[in-house]
Amino acid sequence: MDILLALATAALILAGxxxxxxxxxxxxxxxxLYSRMHAASxxxxxxxxxxxxxxxxxxxxxxxxxxxxxxxxxxxxxAPVSAHLLAKAAHESGYPLSDLSVRDxxxxxAAEK
Amino acid sequence: MTANTITQFAVNVGLVVLSISFLLTVWRVIKGPTLPxxxxxxxxxxxxxxxxxxxxxxRTGFTLYIxxxxxxxxxxxxxTVAFARFILSRKxxxxxDGSPPDGSSEQATAAxxxxxxxxxxxxxxxxxxxxxxxxxxxxxxxxSKSEATKxxxxxxxxxxxxAAKKVAAAAEPGKSGAAAAASTAGSRPPRKPAVKNKxxxxxxxx
Numbered sequence: 001m002d003i004l005l006a007l008a009t010a011a012l013i014l015a016g017x018x019x020x021x022x023x024x025x026x027x028x029x030x031x032x033l034y035s036r037m038h039a040a041s042x043x044x045x046x047x048x049x050x051x052x053x054x055x056x057x058x059x060x061x062x063x064x065x066x067x068x069x070x071x072x073x074x075x076x077x078x079a080p081v082s083a084h085l086l087a088k089a090a091h092e093s094g095y096p097l098s099d100l101s102v103r104d105x106x107x108x109x110a111a112e113k
Numbered sequence: 114m115t116a117n118t119i120t121q122f123a124v125n126v127g128l129v130v131l132s133i134s135f136l137l138t139v140w141r142v143i144k145g146p147t148l149p150x151x152x153x154x155x156x157x158x159x160x161x162x163x164x165x166x167x168x169x170x171x172r173t174g175f176t177l178y179i180x181x182x183x184x185x186x187x188x189x190x191x192x193t194v195a196f197a198r199f200i201l202s203r204k205x206x207x208x209x210d211g212s213p214p215d216g217s218s219e220q221a222t223a224a225x226x227x228x229x230x231x232x233x234x235x236x237x238x239x240x241x242x243x244x245x246x247x248x249x250x251x252x253x254x255x256x257s258k259s260e261a262t263k264x265x266x267x268x269x270x271x272x273x274x275x276a277a278k279k280v281a282a283a284a285e286p287g288k289s290g291a292a293a294a295a296s297t298a299g300s301r302p303p304r305k306p307a308v309k310n311k312x313x314x315x316x317x318x319x
Contacts, residue, residue, distance in 0.1 A: 002115075003119070010120060010122070027153070036150060040157040040160075054167060071179055075183075082156065082194055089200040093201055093205050
């Protein structure tokens with residue numbers, strides 16, 4: 001039972017670190033502000049949240065597990081909100097998309113003329 | 114191979130990977146061409162530090178670190194929201210990422226080349242190239258472009274009015290010398306639009 005918990009904790013930690021590393025690679029390699037945001041706010045959030053759950057699983061205590069799940073849901077729910085606000089603000093204040101992007105659905109109609 | 118060694122091994126691997134990710138994200142903060150890039154990287158840094166705190170909690174056994182991680186996440190969320198409001202109120206500076214101040218994305222992409230790394234050399238001449246219309250280009254670039262076309266249209270109007278004046282001045286001595294009634298009747302229609310143009314030009318020039 002002990003070894004099972006340790007294996008679950010190790011799997012969660014390794015999965016979380018892989019997610020965080022993928023997010024960092026995306027943050028450095030993507031060409032665009034908005035695609036970088038896509039990498040950082042999804043993969044990075046999941047990575048950190050998996051590590052928080054790993055703490056709760058490792059402690060094997062209901063109170064600590066509940067707190068770690070509270071932190072998980074808090075972080076997973078707030079990261080998209082902040083990323084959406086940042087993307088909206090950046091798009092509205094005129095930061096351009098990359099050349100590789102196919103279409104811009106939020107484009108202002110006055111920009112067409 | 115006990116349970117403790119397994120978790121310690123996983124924690125060590127996680128710490129190494131998180132350190133590499135942390136350094137790469139710091140590189141994006143330093144290099145990021147625009148302000149929102151840096152804000153995203155700071156948000157990412159908060160997430161990575163939360164991971165660090167969780168790993169230290171596992172390693173030391175102090176589960177009270179979870180509360181610290183939650184409060185750090187709250188601070189990071191509020192900081193990102195505040196930065197988003199700041200970016201919204203500040204608007205984009207011209208030439209911040211190398212695109213010309215006209216702002217239309219087609220021209221920006223044409224000037225930037227294919228990658229974002231080739232931008233920085235073009236960042237310096239860009240504001241000088243767009244010097245005539247710098248301040249209106251700030252908030253809404255496409256509108257400023259239409260304003261520029263309006264200005265050129267006004268200049269064209271001024272030039273046309275001057276040309277019409279010259280034509281009228283050249284026509285009047287000829288008229289007074291020849292004094293033909295039929296020629297004055299024929300020359301009136303072209304003079305009237307010139308008279309119409311004059312007041313509009315005078316209104317726009319100040």
